[in-house]
Amino acid sequence: MAEVALERVGAREDTVAARITRFVSTTPVHFFLVLVGLLWLVPTLGLLLTSLLAPSDLLTKGWWQIFSTPSRATFDNYQAIFDNETITSSLWTTAQIAVGGTVLPIIIGAFAGYAFAWLEFPGRDWLFILVIALLVVPLQMALIPMFSLYDKAGIFDTVIGLILFHTAFGLPFAVFLLRNFFIGIPKDLMEAARIDGASELRIFLRLILPLGLPAIASLGIFQFLWTWNDLLVALTLARDTQPITVAIFSQLRAFSANIELIAPATFVSLVIPLAVFFAFQRYFVEGLLAGSVK
């Protein structure tokens, strides 16, 4: 630690006094961080407590009333949304889209990433540059043609249609991330396997995939959150196949009238991403860094 080292340089300083000085000088920093940290939690807390207010209270009271009268809290709104066919089926739809839209691009991206990292073929660098180029193509560029094409292909308003769209738009990042990770796997390992006569497919399945697991985990979390949280794609390429975001969105027009449904449904939609986030925080951060810093 820097300041410990500095104290040693100062030699024979009264460490208690130094510690106190340091504590006093950093107190404003602590205070500031506590304040900002709490401030950052307020909106989420507000959503949770709002979802716990009885519908009659929601028209007149703020969520902070629960602090002074905890008896106001009730699970009635949650009861209501879990009895609500639209909401429960939209949660199921979201889960399907998120799982399909995560697994598919990982598998396809891993094959392509391996090819870009370790297979020899003409125009490899140029093709990879194309992938990087596709990385920034805005979703908006695909919406209108896909809207028409989906209709013709009969996959408009289907879960599979949404999964395929997320797969495609997840791929550039998947290929980019996995190629960069695979290329870091020591060459000796690959060569040893090749000398032993292993086929490329075998090397890929038995060596690259297990070694690439951390990158695959990061990618998986990203892709899962991205598909779970999508609004735009489902809003455009589906009508009755509503994921939870679209189901909530359709209630938004009458915001204050529907708040008893909006608040708990929104909170439920947060629970899975937050659970994923807390369970796999490390991979999430690693993926983030690989995706941006590299």
Added chain:
Amino acid sequence: MSQSTTAEPPAHPAPQAGEAGRWRKHALAAGFLAPAAFFLGIWIVYPTVRTIIRSFFSKNGDEFVWFDNYKELFTEDVLVTAIKNNAIWVAVVPALVTALGLIFAVLTERVRWSVAFKTAVFMPMAVSAFAAGVTWRIMYVKDPDQGAINAGIQAAKETVSQPGVLSEAAPSSPSIVQTSGGGMELQRPLQPGQVATLGLTRISTDEVPSDAEQAVRPEPLQGGIAGVVWRDFKPGGGTAGQVEQEELGLPGVTVELTKDGNKVASAKTEANGTFEFPDLDPGSYQVGIGAATFAKPFAGVSWLGEKLIMPAVIIAYLWIWAGFAMVVIAAGLAAIPRDVLEAARTDGGSEWQVFRRVTVPLLAPVLTVVFITMLINVLKVFDIVIAVAPPSVQDDANVLALAMWRTSFGGESDFGVGSAIAVFIFVLVIPILALNIRRFRREV
């Protein structure tokens, strides 16, 4: 461009079996790439080309209109607002996010419980931008009884000044006039011995203090002024200016006595509305009620109104992305060699100097990455705007991606202009794309 050794395919120790072997290898690579090529080709490359072409055709697509759609993009009011707003986003948000991330990363660097802070700030990243928008919409509710932000502002305001007890009240008869300062007073000055009757109306039942009693017109006070402040209204109406049965006194109102423009005394009314100013010098006095009594309560800032909707959406957006910037910058910070910073400190640099002259320059590449990432994101911002901004102000909060969606799928079904907006977003992203490619080529 030089090929680095790591990117080089492994040199096979065994000699390949000529042409056939090479073809086998290429076929293998093609097999590995085919699924990805299929998806990228159909879902990204094809529609990109298609959208560019479509942007030169009319609304329903049967007429080639040259640049008319683009002309509309730059002249139609709603779309121009979207462009302007998106320009504000680009100018303000990436810089703010980067700055916030830098501040948080530097401050948490040497705090022991930094993980807790980082988790709290980073958490919104996991949440959908849409859900975050809904969350903030609850924060922004206008009524201070329901919207947390306005409740906070109200609480802060009330520590400075309480709202008046009779904020809606008005005179019941022309004998009472409003003063320029917002208070009310009797039009005619009074002499000691006279009685002041201050009748007020437009007071709702729940505004009347609960301890109010039947109003009483006091007896004249020898050498002083007595009076009554009451709710000059009863079911059925009653006569204005007369204290009648069933009319309630207004307790707790501060009545002020002025002489020649100077305040000489004040008194609070009793439960029956009466008050007294005893022992007055002869002369003529003004009897009135100060402005504080009629001060309007805080009605709430309309965050979701047309004026403030942009900052409201941007604040919600900062809430989501500050954590991203913080985490990336913190990682960059951790990678700075400790001895460089220490050398700067032992050389006598102050914390600020070290930060300014050593830390920030060393972090420059990371800061650039964060800034550019945010730039791309901001050009495509959609979910948060549609979630926070009610439909009535979406014209005022409009951004390119939202305009694109509303034009194409929000009822207008104008795929021509919609495509033009999409192409415009794409064109804005291309310089960033070029930057990405350059970075890659430097790497290879």
